[in-house]
Amino acid sequence: MLSEHTVGGLNTFVFYFALPALLLVETYQAPAATRDIGSLIAGYYLPGIALFFAALLIARRLIGLRLADAAVQALAAVFSNVGFIGLPLVILLFGSEAALPAVAIVMGDTIVMLGLATALIEADLGDPRALSALFRRIAVGVVKNPIVMAGVIGLTLNLTQVPIADPLMRYGGLLADAAGPCALFALGATLAGRPISQGAGETAWVCLLKLIVHPALVAVALIGLFDLPPVWVAVGILQAALPVAANVYVLAQRYQLRPAQTSTGIFFSTALGIISPTAEANEVAVITCIDDLKRLYKRRVPKMFYDYCETGSWTEQTFQENSSDFQSIYFRQRVAIDMTNRTTAGQMLGEDVRMPVALSPVGLTGMQHADGEILAAKAAEDFGVPFTLSTLSICSIEDVAAETTKPFWFQVYTLSDDDFMRRLMERARAANCSAIVITLDLQVQGQRHKDLKNGLSAPPKLTIKSIANLATKVSWGLEMLGAKRRTFGNVVGHAQGVTDSSSLSSWTAEAFDHSLDWNRVKELMDMWGGKVVLKGIMNRADAERAVELGADAIVVSNHGGRQLDGALSSIRVLPDIIEAVGDRIEVYFDSGVRSGQDILKALALGADGVMIGRAWVYGLGAMGQDGVTKALEVLHKELDTTMALCGHRDINEVNREILHIPEDFEGRWAN
Structure with a gap:
C-alpha cells in the first residue's frame, strides 16, 4: 500500500x-x-x-x-x-x-x-x-x-x-x-x-x-x-x-x-x-473464434448496420444454408505424419498470399467503423492477403490508395451510366488497383426486409427508433462524430446529378443495368484492360462462358444469400463448377465462411482461393483495424491446425481425400 x-x-x-x-x-x-x-x-x-x-x-x-x-x-x-x-x-x-x-x-x-x-x-x-x-x-x-x-x-x-x-x-x-x-x-x-x-x-x-x-x-x-x-x-x-x-x-x-x-x-x-x-x-x-467478434460487433454498432451485414433476402433460407451446409461435410483425420515446416502460403491472381484468402467487397463498411475500408485494407496488407474495395464504400478509391502501399482489388457493379463506369475504372487504374471484380448478380436487387424496415442509409436517417438505438452505441457515435467520411465516397460528387447524400437514393434506384448480358460484360472487361474477376457465378454454363470471355478468375457466390433466396448454397454448387472449368481459370469461393475449417473444406473441394465478407466485417465493427487482424489470425490458426490434423503440411496439396462428402451433397434433381 x-x-x-x-x-x-x-x-x-x-x-x-x-x-x-x-x-x-x-x-x-x-x-x-x-x-x-x-x-x-x-x-x-x-x-x-x-x-x-x-x-x-x-x-x-x-x-x-x-x-x-x-x-x-x-x-x-x-x-x-x-x-x-x-x-x-x-x-x-x-x-x-x-x-x-x-x-x-x-x-x-x-x-x-x-x-x-x-x-x-x-x-x-x-x-x-x-x-x-x-x-x-x-x-x-x-x-x-x-x-x-x-x-x-x-x-x-x-x-x-x-x-x-x-x-x-x-x-x-x-x-x-x-x-x-x-x-x-x-x-x-x-x-x-x-x-x-x-x-x-x-x-x-x-x-x-x-x-x-x-x-x-x-x-x-x-x-x-x-x-x-x-x-x-x-x-x-x-x-x-x-x-x-x-x-x-x-x-x-x-x-x-x-x-x-x-x-x-x-x-x-x-x-x-x-x-x-x-x-x-x-x-x-479471450477472442478465439469469429463468433466472439460477432458478439462484440452486435453490441457496438447500431442495429441498422448490424442488420445490413447479418441479413439475407426474403426468408433468408439461402443465407442460413450457406453456413449450415458446411456442417454436412466431415474431415478425415490422419496421424503419425511429420507436421513440421507447415505452410499456408499460396497465390491469388499471381500475387503471393500468406493464405489463399481475400477480403470480399462489402458496401457501407465505413459506417460499421469510421474509415472502415481504410482500416480493413491496412489490416489485409499487413497480414498478406488481398483486399477488395466496394464501389459503394464510404471511403473512396483515392482515400484507400493514399493510406496503403500495396495494390488492392476494386469491385464494380454493372451500371447503366457508361460514362461513370469509364471514369470509375480510370480512377481505379490511377490508384494502381491490380484487378477489378465485376459483380454480375445485382442487375436486379433482391429484397432484404430488415434493410427496408430500418430505413438503411449513409449517414443514417434519424427517426425516433433509430435515435433511441444510436443513443445506446456511445463508442460508435463518438467515433463517427470524429469521422470525415459518412457517405458513398466513390459516388457522391462523381456520378452525374449526385452532389450529396439526399440525391443518392434516386440515383441508386436507376443505377443498375437491367439489360446486362455477356456482351456488356465483355465491354467492361475491355474497358478495364487488366486482370478481371467475375463474381456471382452459380451455374456451370455461366462458368464456362466466363472462361470463353477470358476472365482471369470467377467467384462462386450467391452474394451471401442477399440476392436470390431459395438458391442453392455456394458450397453445394462449387463441385459442379470445378468439374466444368477444371484448371482453365482460377475459381474462388464466397458465401457462408465463418471459420478456417470452412476455408479448408472449400479449398479441398477444388477452390483456388476463398473470399470472406461477414467474418472481417464482424472484426472491423468490433475493434477496427485490430479486429480485422484478429479475424484473419483466427481463420489462419484454424486453417493451419485443421490442415495438420488432416495430415497435410502444404495448403496447396489438400484435396477431396481429406473430406467425407455425402453422396447426395450436390443434390439429386429432376433437371
Whole structure:
C-alpha cells in the first residue's frame, strides 16, 4: 500500500508536470479553431448549468439538504474528471485536434461550475458580502492552475507561430507520454485512501445524473443547436460522460459538507464509468473464434448496420444454408505424419498470399467503423492477403490508395451510366488497383426486409427508433462524430446529378443495368484492360462462358444469400463448377465462411482461393483495424491446425481425400 506522502507526490507530478506538458504540446500542435470556442462553451455549459440547478432542487426539496450540502451534490452531478481521465483520454482518441476543446472545458469547469458551487456554499455558510473576494480568489486560482495555463501558453504559441526548440518538444513529449498512465494510477491510489462506507444509497441519483443525463443533455445541445467540428462534439460528449472529479471531494472536505458521502459518490461513479470498457477489454482478451467478434460487433454498432451485414433476402433460407451446409461435410483425420515446416502460403491472381484468402467487397463498411475500408485494407496488407474495395464504400478509391502501399482489388457493379463506369475504372487504374471484380448478380436487387424496415442509409436517417438505438452505441457515435467520411465516397460528387447524400437514393434506384448480358460484360472487361474477376457465378454454363470471355478468375457466390433466396448454397454448387472449368481459370469461393475449417473444406473441394465478407466485417465493427487482424489470425490458426490434423503440411496439396462428402451433397434433381 502506498503511503499518503507517496500518493501526494504522484498527484503533484501529474498535476504540475505531466498533464500540463500533455496539454501544452498538443495545443501547440492543434489546428487553431478559436472561432468555435464560444459555441462549445454554450453547448456544454447551458445544459450543465440547467442540470446543476435541477440537482440542487432535488437535493433541497426531495432529500432535504441545506443549501451548502445541496450545492456539493449538484456539483457532483455536472463536474467531470476532465483532468486526470479526460485530457489523456480525448487526446489519445482524437489527437491534437482535441486539445483546444479539452482545455476550454477544463477552464470552464473551474470558472463556471466550481465557482457557482463555491458561491452558493459561501452564501449559505459565510458572509454574503465576502462573495466579491471569493470570485477574486477563483480568478487567481484559474490563473495559477498549471493545466489551464499550459493550454493558454500552447494556444498562444500556436497562434503566434513561435517555434519551440526540438529538445524542449522531445522533453515535453516524454512528460506527456507519462500523463495517461500516471494520472490513472494516481486516481486509483487517491480513491483507495478515501472512505466509501457512507451514503451509497444517497449518491445513486447523483451517479445517474452524472453518467447518463449529463452527457445526454450535452449531446442534444452540441449536435442539435451548434455547428461544431465533429471532433469537438465528440470531446464535449465524452467529457460530460466521465465520472465525478476528485475536486468535488476536496471542496466537501474543505467545508466539512458530508465528505464521506461525496467520496462514496466519486468512487461509484468512477467504478460504473469503467465497467463497460473493462468488460469489453476482458472479452477482447479471450477472442478465439469469429463468433466472439460477432458478439462484440452486435453490441457496438447500431442495429441498422448490424442488420445490413447479418441479413439475407426474403426468408433468408439461402443465407442460413450457406453456413449450415458446411456442417454436412466431415474431415478425415490422419496421424503419425511429420507436421513440421507447415505452410499456408499460396497465390491469388499471381500475387503471393500468406493464405489463399481475400477480403470480399462489402458496401457501407465505413459506417460499421469510421474509415472502415481504410482500416480493413491496412489490416489485409499487413497480414498478406488481398483486399477488395466496394464501389459503394464510404471511403473512396483515392482515400484507400493514399493510406496503403500495396495494390488492392476494386469491385464494380454493372451500371447503366457508361460514362461513370469509364471514369470509375480510370480512377481505379490511377490508384494502381491490380484487378477489378465485376459483380454480375445485382442487375436486379433482391429484397432484404430488415434493410427496408430500418430505413438503411449513409449517414443514417434519424427517426425516433433509430435515435433511441444510436443513443445506446456511445463508442460508435463518438467515433463517427470524429469521422470525415459518412457517405458513398466513390459516388457522391462523381456520378452525374449526385452532389450529396439526399440525391443518392434516386440515383441508386436507376443505377443498375437491367439489360446486362455477356456482351456488356465483355465491354467492361475491355474497358478495364487488366486482370478481371467475375463474381456471382452459380451455374456451370455461366462458368464456362466466363472462361470463353477470358476472365482471369470467377467467384462462386450467391452474394451471401442477399440476392436470390431459395438458391442453392455456394458450397453445394462449387463441385459442379470445378468439374466444368477444371484448371482453365482460377475459381474462388464466397458465401457462408465463418471459420478456417470452412476455408479448408472449400479449398479441398477444388477452390483456388476463398473470399470472406461477414467474418472481417464482424472484426472491423468490433475493434477496427485490430479486429480485422484478429479475424484473419483466427481463420489462419484454424486453417493451419485443421490442415495438420488432416495430415497435410502444404495448403496447396489438400484435396477431396481429406473430406467425407455425402453422396447426395450436390443434390439429386429432376433437371
